Amino acid sequence: MAYFMVASCINCGTRITFNPHLVPSLIVNGTKEPLCKNCADKWNQIHRISKGLEPVPIQEGAYEPQKEVTDTDYQEDLDE
Numbered sequence: 001m002a003y004f005m006v007a008s009c010i011n012c013g014t015r016i017t018f019n020p021h022l023v024p025s026l027i028v029n030g031t032k033e034p035l036c037k038n039c040a041d042k043w044n045q046i047h048r049i050s051k052g053l054e055p056v057p058i059q060e061g062a063y064e065p066q067k068e069v070t071d072t073d074y075q076e077d078l079d080e
Contacts, residue, residue, distance in 0.1 A: 003065060003066055004017045004018060004019060004064070004065040004066060005017065005018055005019075005020045005023075005034070007033075007034055009034060009035055009036035009039050010025075010026055010028060010033035010034065010035060010039075011026075011035060011036075011039040011042075011043075012036060012038070012039055014036045014038075016034060016036045016063065017063065017065075018034050018062060018063050019061055019062055019063070019064060019065065019066040020034075020066070021066060022059040022060075022061050022062040022066075023035070023062045023063065024040040024043070024056065024058055024062065037058060037062075037063060040056075040058055041058075043056075044056055
């Protein structure tokens with residue numbers, strides 16, 4: 001089973017589906033708010049690349065469903 005979140009990009013308002021653990025985000029009034037891929041790319045261009053810095057990578061799976069972790073999965077990780 002998998003799950004994902006649906007929300008609006010904090011910058012442009014586009015509705016997106018995303019993995020809440022991987023999606024690029026901004027902290028707004030103390031709350032982590034998601035960025036769509038286009039806005040994350042623009043943010044990198046303005047705040048990183050234009051200053052000669054490496055862009056913050058968008059993690060693989062950021063806009064894909066997250067595998068649900070069960071108690072069994074957790075125990076298997078502990079046993080390894």
